[in-house]
Amino acid sequence: xxxxxxxxxxxxxxxxxxxxxxxxxxxxxxxxxxxxxxxxxxxxxxxxxxxxxxxxxxxxxxxxxxxxxxxxxxxxxxxxxxxxxxxxxxxxxxxxxxxxxxxxxxxxxxxxxxxxxxxxxxxxxxxxxxxxxxxxxxxxxxxxxxxxxxxxxxxxxxxxxxxxxxxxxxxxxxxxxxxxxxxxxxxxxxxxxxxxxxxxxxxxxxxxxxxxxxxxxxxxxxxxxxxxxxxxxxxxxxxxxxxxxxxxxxxxxxxxxx
Numbered sequence: 001x002x003x004x005x006x007x008x009x010x011x012x013x014x015x016x017x018x019x020x021x022x023x024x025x026x027x028x029x030x031x032x033x034x035x036x037x038x039x040x041x042x043x044x045x046x047x048x049x050x051x052x053x054x055x056x057x058x059x060x061x062x063x064x065x066x067x068x069x070x071x072x073x074x075x076x077x078x079x080x081x082x083x084x085x086x087x088x089x090x091x092x093x094x095x096x097x098x099x100x101x102x103x104x105x106x107x108x109x110x111x112x113x114x115x116x117x118x119x120x121x122x123x124x125x126x127x128x129x130x131x132x133x134x135x136x137x138x139x140x141x142x143x144x145x146x147x148x149x150x151x152x153x154x155x156x157x158x159x160x161x162x163x164x165x166x167x168x169x170x171x172x173x174x175x176x177x178x179x180x181x182x183x184x185x186x187x188x189x190x191x192x193x194x195x196x197x198x199x200x201x202x203x204x205x206x207x208x209x210x211x212x213x214x215x216x217x218x219x220x221x222x223x224x225x226x227x228x229x230x231x232x233x234x235x236x237x238x239x240x241x242x243x244x245x246x247x248x249x250x251x252x253x254x255x256x257x258x
Contacts, residue, residue, distance in 0.1 A: 004030075004066055007074045013131075015040055015151045018076065019091060022064070027091040030064065031151075032080040033216060038158050040151040042212045044087045046226065047123055047150035049208040053200060054119060054193070057112050057146050061089040063213070083215045092146055096137075098130025098176060105141040106183070113180040114189035115196070116147055120177070121241050122197055122234055124167040127152040128176050145180075154226070161222050164229045169237050171244055181250050190242050190250070197234050205230055 008019035008027065016034040021027050033041055044061075051058040063085040071077035107113065120128050127149070135143040151157045155167050184190075209223050218226075 001065060002062075004064070004070050007070075007077070010076050013149075015149065015157070016080075020066075020088075022088070027093075028064070028088040029059075029091050029148075030066070030086050030088045032066075032077070032086050033083045035081065036158060037151070038217055039154065040157045041083075041087050041216050042218045043153045043157065044089075044150050045212055046208055047125070047153045048087075048089070050123070050200075050205075051119060051147070051150075053204070054115050054196060055112065056115055056119060057109050057144070059090040059092050059146060059148065061087065064088040083213065085213045085216075089148070092134055092136065094136060095134040095146065098133045098135065098179070101135055101143070103141050104135070104143055104179070106143070107180070108138055108142060108144050110183040110185065111189070113145070113184050115193040117177050117180060117245065118190065118193045118197060118238065118242065120172070120174075121245075122230070122238055123150070123153040124155050124233070125150060125153045126155060126168070126172055128172075128174050130176050130179075133176060154229070161219075161225050164225045167229065167233070169241065171241070171248060177245075178249060178253060181245075181253055184250065187246050187250055190246060194238060194242055197238065200234075202227075202231065 002022040002024050004020050005023055006021040008021060011017040011019055011029060016032050018030050019027055020030050031041060031044060048058060048061045065084065066086050068082055071080060132149045134146040134148055137143055155163060206227055209226050212218050212223065
């Protein structure tokens with residue numbers, strides 16, 4: 001397992017993220033457990049694993065151990081509650097977020113965009129803002145898109161078990177989803193991605209949730225609730241929402257383009 005070597009800085013935002021260089025010579029965005037944001041780490045872990053399975057453009061991530069003697073030397077880290085593992089996501093350099101770009105004429109990895117939208121609806125990610133995509137300019141106004149920051153899947157960074165039964169089932173208000181939808185060439189991509197989500201093995205879903213570290217404070221009942229919610233949403237909610245999105249968002253955007 002990689003080890004932290006140099007603390008760089010605290011990053012902007014509410015999710016308690018820090019930029020740290022590790023023994024592999026790479027920089028990672030590391031999130032610590034934080035009171036009031038109790039489900040952030042478990043949300044990030046589960047979302048990352050599912051995103052990798054679905055082939056989403058998400059930075060490589062892993063669970064890391066930050067020794068207490070390292071944290072104690074950094075005032076920003078010394079005050080953190082110590083857990084055995086932290087969530088570390090590879091830092092992608094030379095990117096801007098969606099708010100920093102005024103004109104996007106092309107998204108190079110457009111084949112991934114339908115999958116991102118369905119992923120957000122499946123996991124109920126209400127925080128797909130322009131700050132939570134990264135754009136790397138490959139040529140003038142042409143970008144590679146990455147998705148980041150999944151602290152608020154399951155509706156919140158501090159959800160409780162009963163909240164899982166009350167997740168929204170309608171169209172999410174997301175200017176970022178509209179931006180991505182503009183570059184999806186055929187609505188059949190939504191149906192293909194729906195099938196991929198629906199055929200993800202149940203045992204794999206259960207295993208990913210089961211691997212949430214014990215000291216992140218997610219109870220066995222909550223883990224079971226996560227799995228139940230994921231299975232229910234992909235079977236009962238996602239097919240209906242996909243059709244609503246195609247009819248109410250995707251088609252009007254492309255008709256206007258035409």
